[in-house]
Every structure is written in C-alpha cells, then in structure tokens.
Amino acid sequence: MTSGITRAAAEELDAADALAGFRERFVVDDPELIYLDGNSLGRLPAATPDRLREVIEDGWGAGLVRSWQGWIDWGARLGDRLAAHVLGARPGEVVLSDSTSVNLYKLAGAALDAAPGRGTVLIDAEDFPTNRYVLQGLAGQRGLRLRRLASDPDGGLDLDLLRSALDGDVALVVLSLVSYRSGALLDMAEVNELARAAGARVLWDLSHAAGAVPVDLTATGAELAVGCTYKYLNGGPGSPAFLYVRRELQAGLRQPVWGWFGQREQFRMGPDYDPVPGIERFLVSTPPLLSLAAVDPALTLVEEAGVARIRAKGLQLGRLADELADAWLRPLGFRRASPREPQRRGCHVSMYHPDAWRICQTLAADAKVVCDYRVPDRLRIGPSPLYTRFTEVWDALDRIRAVTADRTYTSRSADLARVT
Amino acid sequence: MTSGITRAAAEELDAADALAGFRERFVVDDPELIYLDGNSLGRLPAATPDRLREVIEDGWGAGLVRSWQGWIDWGARLGDRLAAHVLGARPGEVVLSDSTSVNLYKLAGAALDAAPGRGTVLIDAEDFPTNRYVLQGLAGQRGLRLRRLASDPDGGLDLDLLRSALDGDVALVVLSLVSYRSGALLDMAEVNELARAAGARVLWDLSHAAGAVPVDLTATGAELAVGCTYKYLNGGPGSPAFLYVRRELQAGLRQPVWGWFGQREQFRMGPDYDPVPGIERFLVSTPPLLSLAAVDPALTLVEEAGVARIRAKGLQLGRLADELADAWLRPLGFRRASPREPQRRGCHVSMYHPDAWRICQTLAADAKVVCDYRVPDRLRIGPSPLYTRFTEVWDALDRIRAVTADRTYTSRSADLARVT
Structure with missing residues (x-):
C-alpha cells in the first residue's frame, strides 16, 4: 500500500x-x-525555561513585591503584541487575563446586558463544551432562549442556517472560528456582516485559530473575541487567555465580574466600582504571573515567523x-x-x-x-x-x-x- | 530615643x-x-525554582500534553493539603482555581441563587476593594440591596453592628477574617453562629489569614470561603486562589460560570451542563499550571512549620x-x-x-x-x-x-x- x-x-x-x-x-x-x-x-x-527562571529568581526572589511595578500591565502589553501580530486588532483592544471560559463569561455577560430588548442567544451545537455550558448558564440566569444551531459535525456551520436563525430577537451569537473537533474554519467577515445586519453581536472563540490562521478582527468588523494562548501560541499549560473588545464598544460594555483590576485609579481603592474606560475594564484581578510570563518568549517566535x-x-x-x-x-x-x-x-x-x-x-x-x-x-x-x-x-x-x-x-x- | x-x-x-x-x-x-x-x-x-524547572522541562517539555494526566487534579490535591494543614477543613472541601475575586464571584453568586427569598447582602465598608465591587455587581444584577456595615477602620467590625443588621432579609454576609488594612481579626465561630441564627450564609475571605492565623472551618461551622495563596502561603505572584465549600452544601449550590472543569465526565463533552456533585463543580477551566505548580513546594514549608x-x-x-x-x-x-x-x-x-x-x-x-x-x-x-x-x-x-x-x-x- x-x-x-x-x-x-x-x-x-x-x-x-x-x-x-x-x-x-x-x-x-x-x-x-x-x-x-x-x-x-x-x-x-x-527560551522559556531561562526566561521563567529569570522572572522567578530576579523578579519574585530578588525584586519581591516591588516587581509588580513592571508586571502589572504585562497582560496589556502582551495583548498589544497579540493584537498587532496575530489578531489584526489595534492597540488597547486585547488583554491577557483569566481563562478562555472566564473571559467568555465576562464578554458574553457584558454583551447580553447591553442588549436588553433581545431574548435569544445562538450557539453552535457542536461547539467546545465550555462555550455551550457558559452560554447555557448565562441564558438560564437571564431567562433568555438558548438556540443551538445544528452545524455539520464535519463541515462546520452552514451560513444559510445562521442567516435564517438571525431574527430580530438574537442578542448574541457565539462561535468558534475554527472548530475544536473538525477544524472547520468559518468566514469571519461574512458571519460578522450577517450578524451586524440583524442587529446581533458575535463573540468569537479563537482558541484553535490564534497563531494558526490569519485573523483580522479590525478588517472583518469583529466586535468581541476570546481565545487561549497554549495551543498554537505555545504559552504553556493553562497560560492566561486573551480577550478582545473593539475599541468603539469598550466604554459601553460592563462585564459582570467587578474586580479591582478593572477599577479606575485602582490603588485609590474607592468605595464604588468605577471601571476604567479602556480594555482593562474587562480585567478582574491579579494575573497568575508565572503562567503569564511564559507567553512572552512564546509570542516572540510567532511574531518572528509571522x-x-x-x-x-x-x-x-x-x-x-x-x-x-x-x-x-x-x-x-x-x-x-x-x-x-x-x-x-x-x-x-x-x-x-x-x-x-x-x-x-x-x-x-x-x-x-x-x-x-x-x-x-x-x-x-x-x-x-x-x-x-x-x-x-x-x-x-x-x-x-x-x-x-x-x-x-x-x-x-x-x-x-x-x-x- | x-x-x-x-x-x-x-x-x-x-x-x-x-x-x-x-x-x-x-x-x-x-x-x-x-x-x-x-x-x-x-x-x-x-525549592521553587528547581521544582518549576522540573515541571517546565520534564512536564511540559518532555511529557507534553500527556502530562495533563498527572496535572488535572493538582488543584484538588493542593486543596486537600490546604484543608488539612491550614484551613481546618475536610478532604474534598477545598480546591485551587482562578483568582480570589473570581472565586468570590462564583461562591457569592451560588449562595445568592440559593436564597431566593432574601434580598440583602451585607459587606464591610472597609473591606478589600474587590470584595466590595464584586458584591456590588452581583447585588445590582440581581436587584438586591447591598448594605455596607460601617466597621471601625482600625479595630474591625463590631459584632453588635453585625447582629443588628442580620435581619430576616439577609441572604449573605461577606467578610474578611483578617482586614487587609488594619489587620483586625474577627471571631469566625461567633460570626458564623450569628449568621446561622439569622438564616444567612457567611462567605469568608481568608486572604490575609491563611497561613498566618489558625483557621478551623469545620469546627467554626463555616460554609463558604475563598482566599489567596501568594501572601503567607508564598505561592508566588498571582498564584491560583482557593475556594472552600462545606461538604454538606456542595451538591445544593450551583455557581454561575458553567465551565467544562465542573462537568460530570468532562471528556464525554455532553450537550448539557451537568456538574459533578463534589467540590470540582466550582471549577471552571484549565488552571494556569506553572503558577499552580509553585504552590506545591511553598505549601510544604507551611505544613512542616505548622x-x-x-x-x-x-x-x-x-x-x-x-x-x-x-x-x-x-x-x-x-x-x-x-x-x-x-x-x-x-x-x-x-x-x-x-x-x-x-x-x-x-x-x-x-x-x-x-x-x-x-x-x-x-x-x-x-x-x-x-x-x-x-x-x-x-x-x-x-x-x-x-x-x-x-x-x-x-x-x-x-x-x-x-x-x-
């Protein structure tokens, strides 16, 4: 043979x-x-083991708490690099934080709260479990209808099916750009346009796409996205995920987990939550720094290769x-x-x-x-x-x-x- | 002088x-x-730098994805050690995951959803910002009343004030066992008893207590707690936080972020969210493994010292x-x-x-x-x-x-x- x-x-x-x-x-x-x-x-x-040793020994061991001066915006700096070299987004639109699931929860929650007149969420019945479960939970809590599009398990979502499902009640569509099982790749620009025409938002999961296929969030009119950094970006087991919110939308969205890393003048520690206008409003808390640090040398390789x-x-x-x-x-x-x-x-x-x-x-x-x-x-x-x-x-x-x-x-x- | x-x-x-x-x-x-x-x-x-190098080089570098076999329950195993040596809890009651803020959100959300007839949340007006903001967000979203107890910024919360605030409408009380600013230490047993008598739940933040003062969650009748591992537990910058849910309560509580790490038979990837009955139902997703790994050698020191x-x-x-x-x-x-x-x-x-x-x-x-x-x-x-x-x-x-x-x-x- x-x-x-x-x-x-x-x-x-x-x-x-x-x-x-x-x-x-x-x-x-x-x-x-x-x-x-x-x-x-x-x-x-x-390059990662030596870089991590440096962060651990020089940063944590010698610098101690003082190192947070240089660390505190690392997730935003890495986000800007991802935006420029991997995601086709603009500075201040991407930040690393939490896990893909938690980011999905935050952005989906924000989008649903910003669309009070609409009662339907569309997901792909074949999507990665967390994506389905997170939206099932959010929809249930808000009394929304969760509609599962029966996509082709091998070929991916049929856009005619999506088109016909996009009625005036749809608040949010959650889709993976690349299917975790079949690998099917959607047309981001076309999906964004279909949703836009119907007055719905799309929240993209880019976990299996980032660093593997070209993504142009700006040009395709994408508004919201999340994704992981440990697959084609080689950031290490469980490395922090990214989230993207189009610049023009940021100040109008409020995510549900109100943490101090989203707070304006964070260290003033004021009485009421008052989130910064920019992308950091989608942060919650102290990032897991060692796992975050490992994304840095990994991203360099993707940047160099293109x-x-x-x-x-x-x-x-x-x-x-x-x-x-x-x-x-x-x-x-x-x-x-x-x-x-x-x-x-x-x-x-x-x-x-x-x-x-x-x-x-x-x-x-x-x-x-x-x-x-x-x-x-x-x-x-x-x-x-x-x-x-x-x-x-x-x-x-x-x-x-x-x-x-x-x-x-x-x-x-x-x-x-x-x-x- | x-x-x-x-x-x-x-x-x-x-x-x-x-x-x-x-x-x-x-x-x-x-x-x-x-x-x-x-x-x-x-x-x-x-011991941490060499331990991390081992996890990075042997676990990630050589073992690759296969290492998840040994990693996937690491947060639960560390949780059991914390339970036994630091928190006075039983096996299967503590797990490491996410950040303190996200854990607070999950457990507070779960507790509020389980108390539908009650409309008030009590917090300490002097508590750490994230704790106040997270509850402000949750209360707002659910239309609950957030009542801020005017505690003494130096001396801590007066229990008479708490007692008089604990009317039949209080669903949840969120308090830090040790105040982040003054260091004031509350009497956990007494607070738990006051709340229990009023039919309310207490969610403790143990961030400034864990590894510094004796905590006995079991004996004091505690039901819910969260806390961080990078202060007196020396787990490293932003290391994953812990959460505790008393065994008898677990199956009856459902947290709002429905991720696949909480799912029964996780890798079957079934259509509907169906959380495991145990503590893992409060997990969401893949933990940041390098940051999690650093908790292990650190915890050994606290265990040895006692x-x-x-x-x-x-x-x-x-x-x-x-x-x-x-x-x-x-x-x-x-x-x-x-x-x-x-x-x-x-x-x-x-x-x-x-x-x-x-x-x-x-x-x-x-x-x-x-x-x-x-x-x-x-x-x-x-x-x-x-x-x-x-x-x-x-x-x-x-x-x-x-x-x-x-x-x-x-x-x-x-x-x-x-x-x-």
Missing part, C-alpha cells in the same frame, strides 16, 4: 521549508517522538496529511471528519474510525506518535507548523497505517480513561 | 526562635534588605513591633491603625502618619526596608513569621524612626504612583 508521495518527497518539502529553522527554537526532548497535538498544548519554546508563513506551511502540512490519509488510511476504515480543502480548516484535521480510542492509545504507547482523540470515534491530528516537519507527518501517517493494519491496538482497553 | 527592648533582646528572641531554620528555606537574595511585605507577596521558597507555631511567632513579632512603635514612632507622629492586642490581629500591623507615602518610598529607596502603604496615610508592616527575624523588626523600626526623625523623606514626591 503506497501513496504517490514518497518519503523523499516529504524530505524535499522539509528542505524547502522557510520555517524549518524554528524547530530548534523549541525543546525537542525526544526526536523520535512525533508530536501532533500542538492544537492541545504547544511545545515548550527553548502568521502568514505559519498558515502557508500549515496548508502544505494539511495537504500532505490529506493525501496520505486518502491513500493509506481510508482503505483501513478511516473516514474524513473535517472539511476536504485545507483552506476551509484550521491547522488540524480529524478522522473517524470505530477504534479511534484504542488506536490513539497504541500510537502513543508503542509507536511514538502523540495525536489526540475526541469522543466517540475521532482521531485528531494537529501538526503545528512552527516545529512539525513534513517527514514527521509522513512517518506518523505511516505508523497509523501500520498500527491499524496490524490491528495491534486490539489488545488495548476500550474503556475511555478520564483524560484523553 | 530608646525602647526598653534592646537589639540584644531581639537577638535573644532570634536565638530562641523555633522557626529560625525556615529562613534558609527561602531565597534571601540581599540579606541587608528587610522585607516586611509578606502580606502582599510572600518570599520565594528556595500554623500553630507560625502564629505563636507572629504574635511575638507583633508584640515587638508594638513596643518599639510605642517607644520610637508615636513621638514622631505615628498613630496606631490596628487593634492594640496582637491576638486581635492577623500578622500585619498598620500605622497612620500624614507622610506615610513618602516615608514608605524613602524606606525602600534609601533604607533597605520594604513595607507597604495604603491610601491615604497608612504604613503597613507585615513580618511573615516563616522568614522574618526579630532583629529585622528591630532594625526596620529603627530605620523608620531615623527616616522620620531626620525628615529625609521630604524630598520625595507626594504624588501617589500607580502602584504603591
């Missing part, structure tokens, strides 16, 4: 890869291990994976669970197989391939362009082929472990 | 100090610097500071801004001086004493018992005396910088 693409062809792609040099800017502890789960947790940048080049390589990696999957895996019972064209996906691709869970376990345990699994039967492959070689995708698909063809995975437990 | 306590007497206290050995378990970068702001940011434990011994030394440090302040600083225009008896305070003490801000700046810049300042005219001194020597308190008070007596501070700007 062979594909038209030989390993030598993958080697040629590596040789021509403009981003090849970035791999050595990451810690690759075990060169044999093929890591295709950068869409869950990006690799460790090589999202356009990352996307170009991501498309090539996707095409290679598609072609090999078609040739090698389809005959073994795999089915595509993502849009066919790489241009219509983020940087990961998803495949169905009835034994996906056991195959995923076997790949990690015996074949040195880490990819991931989503219930009930999806194998998800996310080759992050900054550090993934074309030959790794070739080898990984070859190993998936071997594990599946040999049915070595059948000895594995079919029980889903708690963490998958 | 002399006090009855000589420096030799302080040296004797150091020689007899049962906790003296703990100082070398912390990084003391500059032995000349006297650090009296452990109530804002505790010192860096000596809160009882920490408190005993804290009282001695407080008595020394009182006596020296009476002898040296009162004649120079300082006034006590804290309860007189160390037993009625946490581990910090506060003093008024009209030039407190400039004195505080001068101490840091010219006299190697870091303490802190609160608007408009308070100098706050927090000698954290695990690493502060009696001679440091003696020397610090001596330097405050010198700076104030010489009026060297008058050349400083009287303008309040953003961070103080």
Whole structure:
C-alpha cells in the first residue's frame, strides 16, 4: 500500500521549508517522538525555561513585591503584541487575563446586558463544551432562549442556517472560528456582516485559530473575541487567555465580574466600582504571573515567523496529511471528519474510525506518535507548523497505517480513561 | 530615643526562635534588605525554582500534553493539603482555581441563587476593594440591596453592628477574617453562629489569614470561603486562589460560570451542563499550571512549620513591633491603625502618619526596608513569621524612626504612583 508521495518527497518539502529553522527554537526532548497535538498544548519554546527562571529568581526572589511595578500591565502589553501580530486588532483592544471560559463569561455577560430588548442567544451545537455550558448558564440566569444551531459535525456551520436563525430577537451569537473537533474554519467577515445586519453581536472563540490562521478582527468588523494562548501560541499549560473588545464598544460594555483590576485609579481603592474606560475594564484581578510570563518568549517566535508563513506551511502540512490519509488510511476504515480543502480548516484535521480510542492509545504507547482523540470515534491530528516537519507527518501517517493494519491496538482497553 | 527592648533582646528572641531554620528555606537574595511585605507577596521558597524547572522541562517539555494526566487534579490535591494543614477543613472541601475575586464571584453568586427569598447582602465598608465591587455587581444584577456595615477602620467590625443588621432579609454576609488594612481579626465561630441564627450564609475571605492565623472551618461551622495563596502561603505572584465549600452544601449550590472543569465526565463533552456533585463543580477551566505548580513546594514549608507555631511567632513579632512603635514612632507622629492586642490581629500591623507615602518610598529607596502603604496615610508592616527575624523588626523600626526623625523623606514626591 503506497501513496504517490514518497518519503523523499516529504524530505524535499522539509528542505524547502522557510520555517524549518524554528524547530530548534523549541525543546525537542525526544526526536523520535512525533508530536501532533500542538492544537492541545504547544511545545515548550527553548527560551522559556531561562526566561521563567529569570522572572522567578530576579523578579519574585530578588525584586519581591516591588516587581509588580513592571508586571502589572504585562497582560496589556502582551495583548498589544497579540493584537498587532496575530489578531489584526489595534492597540488597547486585547488583554491577557483569566481563562478562555472566564473571559467568555465576562464578554458574553457584558454583551447580553447591553442588549436588553433581545431574548435569544445562538450557539453552535457542536461547539467546545465550555462555550455551550457558559452560554447555557448565562441564558438560564437571564431567562433568555438558548438556540443551538445544528452545524455539520464535519463541515462546520452552514451560513444559510445562521442567516435564517438571525431574527430580530438574537442578542448574541457565539462561535468558534475554527472548530475544536473538525477544524472547520468559518468566514469571519461574512458571519460578522450577517450578524451586524440583524442587529446581533458575535463573540468569537479563537482558541484553535490564534497563531494558526490569519485573523483580522479590525478588517472583518469583529466586535468581541476570546481565545487561549497554549495551543498554537505555545504559552504553556493553562497560560492566561486573551480577550478582545473593539475599541468603539469598550466604554459601553460592563462585564459582570467587578474586580479591582478593572477599577479606575485602582490603588485609590474607592468605595464604588468605577471601571476604567479602556480594555482593562474587562480585567478582574491579579494575573497568575508565572503562567503569564511564559507567553512572552512564546509570542516572540510567532511574531518572528509571522502568521502568514505559519498558515502557508500549515496548508502544505494539511495537504500532505490529506493525501496520505486518502491513500493509506481510508482503505483501513478511516473516514474524513473535517472539511476536504485545507483552506476551509484550521491547522488540524480529524478522522473517524470505530477504534479511534484504542488506536490513539497504541500510537502513543508503542509507536511514538502523540495525536489526540475526541469522543466517540475521532482521531485528531494537529501538526503545528512552527516545529512539525513534513517527514514527521509522513512517518506518523505511516505508523497509523501500520498500527491499524496490524490491528495491534486490539489488545488495548476500550474503556475511555478520564483524560484523553 | 530608646525602647526598653534592646537589639540584644531581639537577638535573644532570634536565638530562641523555633522557626529560625525556615529562613534558609527561602531565597534571601540581599540579606541587608528587610522585607516586611509578606502580606502582599510572600518570599520565594528556595525549592521553587528547581521544582518549576522540573515541571517546565520534564512536564511540559518532555511529557507534553500527556502530562495533563498527572496535572488535572493538582488543584484538588493542593486543596486537600490546604484543608488539612491550614484551613481546618475536610478532604474534598477545598480546591485551587482562578483568582480570589473570581472565586468570590462564583461562591457569592451560588449562595445568592440559593436564597431566593432574601434580598440583602451585607459587606464591610472597609473591606478589600474587590470584595466590595464584586458584591456590588452581583447585588445590582440581581436587584438586591447591598448594605455596607460601617466597621471601625482600625479595630474591625463590631459584632453588635453585625447582629443588628442580620435581619430576616439577609441572604449573605461577606467578610474578611483578617482586614487587609488594619489587620483586625474577627471571631469566625461567633460570626458564623450569628449568621446561622439569622438564616444567612457567611462567605469568608481568608486572604490575609491563611497561613498566618489558625483557621478551623469545620469546627467554626463555616460554609463558604475563598482566599489567596501568594501572601503567607508564598505561592508566588498571582498564584491560583482557593475556594472552600462545606461538604454538606456542595451538591445544593450551583455557581454561575458553567465551565467544562465542573462537568460530570468532562471528556464525554455532553450537550448539557451537568456538574459533578463534589467540590470540582466550582471549577471552571484549565488552571494556569506553572503558577499552580509553585504552590506545591511553598505549601510544604507551611505544613512542616505548622500554623500553630507560625502564629505563636507572629504574635511575638507583633508584640515587638508594638513596643518599639510605642517607644520610637508615636513621638514622631505615628498613630496606631490596628487593634492594640496582637491576638486581635492577623500578622500585619498598620500605622497612620500624614507622610506615610513618602516615608514608605524613602524606606525602600534609601533604607533597605520594604513595607507597604495604603491610601491615604497608612504604613503597613507585615513580618511573615516563616522568614522574618526579630532583629529585622528591630532594625526596620529603627530605620523608620531615623527616616522620620531626620525628615529625609521630604524630598520625595507626594504624588501617589500607580502602584504603591
């Protein structure tokens, strides 16, 4: 069983890869291990351990509480860099804080409170669980109707479905730009325009998009967005999330968690909450500084590489994976669970197989391939362009082929472990 | 100008100090610097940098996404340790997550939703800003009355005032066990009993108490609490906060931020939010792992020392500071801004001086004493018992005396910088 693409062809792609040099800017502890789960947790940048030691020893250890002078606006400074290099936003529109879920809660709450005459929230029935749960909670608390759009689990949301759902009662639409499972990529400009025409707001989750695909929040007329920094941005496990609020909207929105980091003249500690007019009004409290600090060196790499080049390589990696999957895996019972064209996906691709869970376990345990699994039967492959070689995708698909063809995975437990 | 306590007497206290050995378990970068702001940011434990390097390099770098298997319940495991050694709570009642402010929002929201017939929230008008603002926001959103108890800015809340305010309409009382400014320590058992008798719940903020004074949530009948881990627990800048919900209440409370870390069978990713019955229902999302990891070695030190011994030394440090302040600083225009008896305070003490801000700046810049300042005219001194020597308190008070007596501070700007 062979594909038209030989390993030598993958080697040629590596040789021509403009981003090849970035791999050595990451810690690759075990060169044999093929890591295709950068869409869950990006690799460790090589500069991060020393940078963290500096923040810990010089900042915390020696500087002690005095270091907060330099730390207190770090989330805003990182936000401005994200805005400029990753999100297509303007200075003062992005800030790092809390988790994606908490930011989603804050911005959704703010948007709903600013649309008192409207009673419907639209979500994607296939969206990431937290997004659905957070909105379920907010809608329930405010007595709003939560309408779940039945999007295609493989192809993504049909915009005709969205168009017909956008009646005059919709206050807010919450969507992921890139689906966490299928990788389906929406057209941000078109969705924003549809919602705008209906008088509704869109709150974007950019977790699987930021650092993987070009995003232009300004040009597409986006108003609200959140996203995480530990996937394609390589900020480290649980690193603080970002939130974006279009400049013109900021002063008119008030988020529900009134913390002192949103307060005007924070250290005057006045009696009543009086939020700053700018993006900091969406902050709550002291950020987890060590986790925040790790975003800094990671972001430098994305800035240097540039999202356009990352996307170009991501498309090539996707095409290679598609072609090999078609040739090698389809005959073994795999089915595509993502849009066919790489241009219509983020940087990961998803495949169905009835034994996906056991195959995923076997790949990690015996074949040195880490990819991931989503219930009930999806194998998800996310080759992050900054550090993934074309030959790794070739080898990984070859190993998936071997594990599946040999049915070595059948000895594995079919029980889903708690963490998958 | 002399006090009855000589420096030799302080040296004797150091020689007899049962906790003296703990100082070398912390990084003391500059032995000349006297650090009296452990109530804002505790010192860096000596074990923390290597522990963090291990988590970063072995966990993140080598283990990659697979490390979440061991990380995912770290907040609960640290919570159980805090419960056992610091908070007097039972297993499964404490978990680390988010910030103190966000946890306060979650638990206050849960408590208010569970008391639909009651329309009043009581707060302390002198409480830490975030606590007041968060409750102001929650009360406003729910149409509840926010009643601010006029507590004594130096002596703390008068329980007779609380008693008379606790009518049948009060749903929730939010109080700090130790006041962030005056250090005033409340009687937790008595407050809990007063509230219980009135059918109200108490939500405690233990930020300035945890690791400084004995807390027994179980024995005092406490139901809800939050607090931070970066003060006397030395978890590092912005380290994740804790939350406590008494076991018997957990299943009956539902917090407002419905995230996937609270979901039953989290990785099944089902359509509707269905929170676990236990303490994890108060979680939201992926914790900031590097910041969380730093709590681990820090907590070990508090466990080894034991809160009882920490408190005993804290009282001695407080008595020394009182006596020296009476002898040296009162004649120079300082006034006590804290309860007189160390037993009625946490581990910090506060003093008024009209030039407190400039004195505080001068101490840091010219006299190697870091303490802190609160608007408009308070100098706050927090000698954290695990690493502060009696001679440091003696020397610090001596330097405050010198700076104030010489009026060297008058050349400083009287303008309040953003961070103080």
